[in-house]
Amino acid sequence: xxxxxxxxxxxxxxxxxxxxxxxxxxxxxxxxxxxxxxxxxxxxxxxxxxxxxxxxxxxxxxxxxxxxxxxxxxxxxxxxxxxxxxxxxxxxxxxxxxxxxxxxxxxxxxxxxxxxxxxxxxxxxxxxxxxxxxxxxxxxxxxxxxxxxxxxxxxxxxxxxxxxxxxxxxxxxxxxxxxxxxxxxxxxxxxxxxxxxxxxxxxxxxxxxxxxxxxxxxxxxx
Amino acid sequence: xxxxxxxxxxxxxxxxxxxxxxxxxxxxxxxxxxxxxxxxxxxxxxxxxxxxxxxxxxxxxxxxxxxxxxxxxxxxxxxxxxxxxxxxxxxxxxxxxxxxxxxxxxxxxxxxxxxxxxxxxxxxxxxxxxxxxxxxxxxxxxxxxxxxxxxxxxxxxxxxxxxxxxxxxxxxxxxxxxxxxxxxxxxxxxxxxxxxxxxxxxxxxxxxxxxxxxxxxxxxxx
Numbered sequence: 001x002x003x004x005x006x007x008x009x010x011x012x013x014x015x016x017x018x019x020x021x022x023x024x025x026x027x028x029x030x031x032x033x034x035x036x037x038x039x040x041x042x043x044x045x046x047x048x049x050x051x052x053x054x055x056x057x058x059x060x061x062x063x064x065x066x067x068x069x070x071x072x073x074x075x076x077x078x079x080x081x082x083x084x085x086x087x088x089x090x091x092x093x094x095x096x097x098x099x100x101x102x103x104x105x106x107x108x109x110x111x112x113x114x115x116x117x118x119x120x121x122x123x124x125x126x127x128x129x130x131x132x133x134x135x136x137x138x139x140x141x142x143x144x145x146x147x148x149x150x151x152x153x154x155x156x157x158x159x160x161x162x163x164x165x166x167x168x169x170x171x172x173x174x175x176x177x178x179x180x181x182x183x184x185x186x187x188x189x190x191x192x193x194x195x196x197x198x199x200x201x202x203x204x205x206x207x208x209x210x211x212x213x214x215x216x217x218x219x220x221x222x
Numbered sequence: 223x224x225x226x227x228x229x230x231x232x233x234x235x236x237x238x239x240x241x242x243x244x245x246x247x248x249x250x251x252x253x254x255x256x257x258x259x260x261x262x263x264x265x266x267x268x269x270x271x272x273x274x275x276x277x278x279x280x281x282x283x284x285x286x287x288x289x290x291x292x293x294x295x296x297x298x299x300x301x302x303x304x305x306x307x308x309x310x311x312x313x314x315x316x317x318x319x320x321x322x323x324x325x326x327x328x329x330x331x332x333x334x335x336x337x338x339x340x341x342x343x344x345x346x347x348x349x350x351x352x353x354x355x356x357x358x359x360x361x362x363x364x365x366x367x368x369x370x371x372x373x374x375x376x377x378x379x380x381x382x383x384x385x386x387x388x389x390x391x392x393x394x395x396x397x398x399x400x401x402x403x404x405x406x407x408x409x410x411x412x413x414x415x416x417x418x419x420x421x422x423x424x425x426x427x428x429x430x431x432x433x434x435x436x437x438x439x440x441x442x443x444x
Contacts, residue, residue, distance in 0.1 A: 064440050119391040126387055130378040140377050143437045144388065147370065150433060151392055154426060159395060 006198055013195030017044075020188045027184060031100055038096045040188050044196040045089030046114075050156075052082035052200045053121075057149040060142035069215055070208075072138035075145060076128065077207035081200045083121045090114055101166055110160040110167045117155050120148045134215070227311050231319030239327075246327075249291045253335050256283050261342045269344050273408050276346060280339055281401050284332055284357075285364065285393065291331060292324050292368035293385055296376040304442075313439035320369050321434060328361035348410025356407060359420065360400035363427045367392050370434040373441050399423040 021040035029036060056078035063071035093111065094104040105111065127144055131137035160167070239246055260279055264271060271279075307316055336357060340347070347353045368389050375384040399419050406416045 064437075116391050116394050123388045123391060127374070127378060127384065130384055132379075136377060139440055139443070140374055143441050144374055146437060147392065147430075147433055150429060151395060154395055154422070154429075158422065159398065 007202055010195055010198035010202060013191045014199060017188050017192035017195050021192065024188060025184055035096055035099050036185070038092060039185060040192045042089060042092040042096055043189070044193045045085050045092060047193050048197040048200045049082045049085035049089060050152075051197050052078050052085060052204065053149055053152065055201075055204075056082060057145055060145040063138060063142045064146075067135070067138065069138075070212060072142070073208040073211045073215070074204070075142060077211065078204045079121065079124060079145060080207065081204040083118065083125070084203075085196075085200055086114070086118050086121065090118065097166075106166065108166045110156070113155045113160055117152050120151060120155075124148055224312075224315060227315040228319045228322070231311060231315060232323050235319065235323040245294060249287065249331065250334070252290060253283070253287045253331060254338060256287070257335065257339050257342055264343075271343060271346075273346050273405070276343060277401060277405055277408060279343075280336070281360075281397055281404070283339070284335055284360070285390075285397060287331055287335065288328050288361070288364040288368060289386060289389060291327060292365060292372055293382065295320055295324055295369050296373045297381055297385065299376075308442070313442040314435050316442070317369065317373070317434050317438035321366050321431060324365040324369050325362045328365045329358050332357040332361045347404075347408050349407040349413075352413060352416060353404055353407040355420070356400055356403040356416075356423075359403075359423045359427060360396060363396035363400075363423060363430065364393060366427060366430045366434055367396065370430070370438065373438060377441065395426055396423060399426070 017040055021037055026034070026036050056075050059071045059075035059078060063075060090111075093114075097106060097108075097111070098104045101108070124141060124144055128137060128141045131140060260283065333354070336353070368385075371389040371392065372385055375381040375388060378384050399422055403416050403419045403423070406419070
């Protein structure tokens with residue numbers, strides 16, 4: 001139980017952010033109206049994805065330094081969970097865009113680049129699937145994972161900032177922190193970010209433990 | 223990594239290319255054929271293409287030429303040859319030599335392609351020197367990314383498809399920047415309008431290049 005305090009924290013924070021996110025008082029802004037509540041679901045997905053993919057990349061670096069089955073499984077599972085968060089981020093973003101920007105896909109640079117980022121990570125899964133030798137698969141996909149993460153940063157943060165974007169924080173639009181994110185939003189937003197990220201970590205650690213055991217079983221069979 | 227080693231390896235690449243002329247001739251024919259198909263597809267309107275279409279088409283042609291030109295860098299090298307390299311040179315010199323050689327090749331292909339493309343489909347570029355510099359930056363970026371990805375794909379099955387799947391999304395940042403700069407060059411904007419984009423594309427090239435040099439020894443080890 002002592003080791004699992006963060007899982008309890010995760011459940012409490014998520015319950016709080018879902019209930020609070022729908023029921024608590026939110027600032028009333030033009031166009032956004034009630035859809036501002038999506039801040040508690042859409043933005044944590046992206047922040048969670050970045051954290052999970054960063055962890056995945058760190059495990060890949062560790063793998064290259066000292067190859068072990070554990071590091072490889074963790075890198076793969078954190079990447080998979082990160083991709084899941086990315087897909088959810090895009091879907092929640094599309095729903096939000098439908099109501100505020102009038103169409104689900106409006107060619108916004110950040111939206112486009114997020115889709116490209118997902119393509120890069122889908123390719124990671126394809127690459128993992130296309131190699132049979134486990135050690136080679138681990139090493140090559142670790143290399144690609146590092147390459148993918150270092151493309152992700154310019155894609156999501158540097159390139160969209162260069163052009164006009166409908167998203168807050170780029171192309172002359174004020175960033176969330178400046179005006180929009182007032183204290184009522186913060187009270188739910190930060191717990192939501194922490195809660196969703198913890199859930200992602202929970203998913204990834206469970207997945208890694210399963211795949212580590214599965215690998216050991218395969219090893220025993222041989 | 224030794225300078226003499228790198229220069230010897232570049233020399234080796236050039237000699238092999240000159241001995242097997244069919245490879246380079248094949249790529250040139252591919253480039254010319256694609257440009258000509260585009261010319262014929264647009265029919266009578268080909269001389270008054272919209273600048274945006276002209277630009278996008280040019281970069282797409284260059285992209286696919288680059289993919290098929292760099293594909294042979296690792297995919298077509300036998301396992302025995304790689305073992306031989308392993309005994310005589312360091313991984314870093316090999317990847318540096320390959321990157322330099324393929325950058326030169328793609329810059330040459332880009333310039334030849336531009337000349338032929340402009341001849342057939344008209345030349346709306348108002349700032350040719352910026353356009354040329356942009357081709358150099360773009361070609362170096364494509365060569366670096368594709369060389370690294372080709373070494374990754376060579377380790378997997380079904381590698382020709384994998385090269386495209388892994389390479390294309392990773393190339394999008396470079397491609398987007400190149401398209402933007404070349405639009406500036408076509409509109410005859412001042413140099414200062416493109417400094418920002420040139421800095422971004424230059425730094426993407428530098429990041430990928432250093433990643434390739436750091437990561438290649440790990441790919442190569444198997």
